[in-house]
Amino acid sequence: MAAFPVPSSRLEPSGELVLRAAVAAYLGRYRGLTRQHSESDLRVFLHWCTDHDLDPLTAVRIDIERYVRWLQDVRCYQPSTVSRRLSIVTGFYRVCVIDGILPHSPADYVRRPTVPAESPTLGLRHLQFEALLTTARMSANPNDFALLALLGLLGLRIFEACGSNITDLGEEHGHRVLRVRGKGGKVVLVPLPPAVARAIERAVGERVDGPILRNMLGGRMDRHAASRRLRHLAAAAGVRMPRMHPHMLRHTFVTTMLDAGVSLRDVQIAARHADPRTTMRYDRARNNLDRHPNYILAAYMAPGT
Numbered sequence: 001m002a003a004f005p006v007p008s009s010r011l012e013p014s015g016e017l018v019l020r021a022a023v024a025a026y027l028g029r030y031r032g033l034t035r036q037h038s039e040s041d042l043r044v045f046l047h048w049c050t051d052h053d054l055d056p057l058t059a060v061r062i063d064i065e066r067y068v069r070w071l072q073d074v075r076c077y078q079p080s081t082v083s084r085r086l087s088i089v090t091g092f093y094r095v096c097v098i099d100g101i102l103p104h105s106p107a108d109y110v111r112r113p114t115v116p117a118e119s120p121t122l123g124l125r126h127l128q129f130e131a132l133l134t135t136a137r138m139s140a141n142p143n144d145f146a147l148l149a150l151l152g153l154l155g156l157r158i159f160e161a162c163g164s165n166i167t168d169l170g171e172e173h174g175h176r177v178l179r180v181r182g183k184g185g186k187v188v189l190v191p192l193p194p195a196v197a198r199a200i201e202r203a204v205g206e207r208v209d210g211p212i213l214r215n216m217l218g219g220r221m222d223r224h225a226a227s228r229r230l231r232h233l234a235a236a237a238g239v240r241m242p243r244m245h246p247h248m249l250r251h252t253f254v255t256t257m258l259d260a261g262v263s264l265r266d267v268q269i270a271a272r273h274a275d276p277r278t279t280m281r282y283d284r285a286r287n288n289l290d291r292h293p294n295y296i297l298a299a300y301m302a303p304g305t
């Protein structure tokens with residue numbers, strides 16, 4: 001835990017040891033990417049404590065409220081991000097109570113921000129997605145089409161796409177499949193439509209191992225390299241979006257399936273959403289614009305405008 005900042009000016013050596021033990025006990029409940037993400041969010045809170053000369057183990061409710069306000073007003077995070085980071089802090093203090101380090105949690109009665117029912121991310125429209133796929137397929141970089149196919153046609157999360165290896169490819173019951181390691185270390189077999197299989201084969205070439213997606217230097221592609229490639233492809237395809245990022249393609253995967261007439265239940269299964277309400281959030285954002293009453297009013301008043 002040496003990488004974690006602790007407010008040493010407020011802590012005795014024994015207190016620092018207790019804090020490090022508390023952090024280790026909390027993170028020990030998780031593994032894989034879940035542990036990495038939890039560690040990252042907890043690190044933000046401990047950095048904030050250091051900057052405010054605060055001992056995390058003596059914090060009270062008002063301190064946690066101040067942290068939430070900082071996330072909202074200074075860092076300007078979306079409500080979903082604030083809620084997630086607060087949940088990590090709440091979980092950390094809950095473990096401290098369970099382990100007898102604290103008598104009660106200072107985060108128990110801190111109110112979480114309301115997360116909107118619809119997703120703030122908008123997927124690409126059908127023609128935009130088609131233009132992006134065409135541009136990627138014609139790109140001289142074979143990783144571009146494979147990246148678009150994995151994110152937009154298979155609906156993989158960016159860490160799943162970048163973490164996929166050539167050895168994860170296989171066949172099951174006559175289907176080409178990709179073994180995907182998802183959230184919580186869950187492994188699923190995702191069937192590959194012919195177009196996706198061709199895109200992957202083009203990116204893999206003659207290689208027999210290593211990552212499917214590679215960056216410009218030949219190493220494993222990460223989310224940052226993927227974001228740069230997507231912005232480049234969007235510009236080349238003439239797709240104008242305020243901010244092009246990998247999750248937009250997963251969102252597009254969901255909304256395009258719904259547009260194609262796939263049932264909400266089947267889309268939930270394909271997207272591997274544990275809760276159907278997550279899938280519905282994507283659908284609401286699409287319908288809120290497509291069916292907005294402003295269009296009805298404008299059409300009704302068309303003779304005068």
